Amino acid sequence: MRVLAQMAMVMNLDKCIGCHTCSVTCKQAWTNRPGAEYAWFNNVETRPGQGFPRTYEDQGRWRGGWTLNRRGRLTLKAGGRLRRLLRIFANPRLPALRDYYEPWTYDYQNLISAPSGDDIPTARPVSLTDGEPATITWSANWDDNLGGGPELAVHDPVLRAMSERIKLEFAQTFMFYLPRICEHCLNPSCVASCPSGAIYKRAEDGIVLVDSNTCRSWRMCVTGCPYKKVFLNHRTGKAEKCTFCFPRIEQGIPTVCAQTCVGRLRYIGVVLYDADRVLAAASEPDERALFEAQKQVLLDPADDEVRLAAARSGISPDWIEAAQRSPVHKLIFDFGLALPLHPEYRTLPMVWYIPPLSPVVDALRDTGFDGEDAANLFAAVDALRIPIEYLASLFTAGDPEPVRNVLCRMAAMRAYMRDTTLGGTANESIPVSVGMTGPQMRDMYRLLAIAKAEDRYVIPRGHAEPSDVHDEGCSLDVAGGPGMGSGRVDLFTWDGKSRPAGLFRERDAT
Template sequence: MKIKAQYAMVLNLDKCIGCHTCSIPCKNVWTNRDGAEYMWFNNVECKPGIGYPQKWENQDIHKGGWQLKRGRLQLKAGGRLHKGINIFHNPDLPTIDDYYEPWDYDYARLIDSPKRRHQPSVRPRSRLTGEPINLKWGPNWEDDLAGLAETGAGDTNFKNLEIETYLQFRNVFMFWLPRLCEHCLNPACVASCPSGALYKREEDGIVLVDQERCRGWRYCVSGCPYKKVYFNWKTGRAEKCVFCYPRIEAGLTTLCAHSCVGRIRYVGVLLYDADRISPAVKAPSDQAVYPAHLDILLDPNDPEIERAATAQGIASNVLAAAKRSPTYALIKEWRLALPLHPEFRTLPMVWYVPPLSPVSSQVAPVQESETIDRLRIPMAYLANLLTAGDEVPVRTALKRLSAVRQYMRTQRVEKRSDKSLLDSVGLDEDTIQTMYRLLALGRLEDRFVLPTRPVQDDVNYARQGCCGFGDTV
């Protein structure tokens, strides 16, 4: 057993309001320069839809992630030999039109316009060519234009569903999907890079790009099935989400999580067994990857795990944070959070709590177990998005979310406790109360549990200065 630490994030889709507040500070801090205009390390997509870049989920087009072939795990886009032969031509790379051609406006024409009869106007102008362009796509295109009717048919999550049914107005549904780099345990982007520029940090699992080693081959872009590695057209280097590691190292959470007005994000440390990664990614079926992924995660409160982690060099402050981690509770203890497209076999470490939705087409009262299957968002759609089509984990998560709402409602409104409701979802009263405080109230100290320096190092830490801002008196 080889124990390692990994930063992880959970996003509660049941509370996301699609305000894009998470995207703005990320954009302003990390991609506010030439060549990075079209990069959105964090973006919020409208589902159903084909997303950003276009059809990123369709690996028949983009060839991202891994596949199991004759019992062996292989990159879907091909191995070293394939990349060596085609190193100057990558047919699986998304084009700029799949993102959008970055543009600006000639604002001076408005400011310096002489007096005239009609209001002056300007056309969008490409940042790449300097020529006027017609806008056809963008990171929020489906959001702004309610694009289901136009692009819904291209959403791969409608697999085994009759898309025509959900294109009808009375059956339409919608929810938000914030996305960032998954910082996977088995990152395809790292394995795809011919120059070895991408790497996964040993101490916290954050995936980064070494700008000095990057040669701009862009196989990391096509290899990532989530399309969260970008190519800077100005510098000729790859760039991606860095999980705000300068803030993380100072004990602060990421900018996207800190700025979230809906309090939907949870950041914490997980312990995992690196020796179990290989068997997990080679699970015999796509639906078996998620349970195998859960088995990799270790219980930090287990005394044997704690002793083994200490013996292998895991710091005491990391262990203390792992014990209080909201991500471990949401992912493994309560089974509320699920991975995004586990069939890509990258073992992502950004997880999602599926959204509840209003009950549709209910004429007469039904049992609670039947109500979950009558939600407006199809169970099969969420399963295709989060569990490779397995509806059982999604149904379990939604039932528990619903149980928290109903139980707290009976306590607050009806002044009684319905224990039968708890038994039906396998939870006790203390757990329900803890889930309620974390999900509904979401205090900052509960949502973000990050390691700080051990107490015994505080004296030296103060002498060296805090976070590089100067000496501390």
């Protein structure tokens, strides 16, 4: 058993309101630079929908992730080394700019410099790639709140593969929001795809990063990532991706997207996993069994044998203790709520999701029934206007049972806590019906509903001194980038409480 630590995240989709605050703050922090205008390390998609870039889930087209060959051995969907070598100068499996969108600004100068006349001057859109006038036809969130529209939903690769009955139901359904970042997978196909070895997975925390000095612009990583979360900076010719805000993580501070999330739906913590089991789990022949296979890779940090093996692997005691308090481990194992995104890609993703339930209550209330009653909620789970089969296609490779179990547990928590909160006698049969106890359900409620930041983000500090982290600088320290070590104020590691010199204009003493 070779134990490694992994920083992981869980997002509760039941609380996402689609405000895009996480996307905007991530954009301002990481990709607000020339050449990266079209890149969104964090984006929020409306589902059903095409996603960003468009139809990124269509692996028949993009050939991302892993597959099993005829001998049952794991291989990249884009092909082996020879095939990638033959395509190294002309890779045809890449999204074009139109699949992302052409970034633009507006000609505000025309509003100021236009001569006087009868016509009111306008600020026309201008492309940020070539500076020419642009026609806006698509963007990263162009189909916001239009998930149920038949004109757009028909292009959803997940929905396209489902039955006509499901498609018909979606013509009348609500939508939900799906925030996405890099999955920082245990078996990352982007790392295996890179010919130059520029993408690597850090042994100390599992964060997947790009070494800009090694990157040679082959773009095989863009093809290899099934989530299409690796971007090419067309100015520098280097690959860029979500860094899990590693300068903040190293100092025990949550990622920018998590700390600014309005709905408080993100949880960050350490999980321990057995690196020797990764290949076997990713090679599981049955796609529907991949979810459970991935869970078997993760270890119980409370187990004495695991703790000893972790210590032998060089994992420090404070990281082991953080893994024991990890909200991610609790949501995956103790409460059984979190599910991985597209486990069938065989990358073993480490950003997990809690499926949405809220509209069940609204639908029941509209029909005159008590929307919080346990009996009504359990009966409604299988009658969701958003079919369980669709959620299963996103999170469990098509197996509806794990999704049904999650939704039933969330419905049970609502009914159980309503009785408790309103002063009635708690019905202990409700948690029992979903395989839990009353104290477990109350703990689940506290974590999902009222948890403080210290409970949602359990992040041990890196053991490098903060001054060392600053002195190393940042590979994105160019043209208005993060600017670590450049003499500017470091907003990445600012705790929001102190007053660093240079952040605010000093008042005149006179």
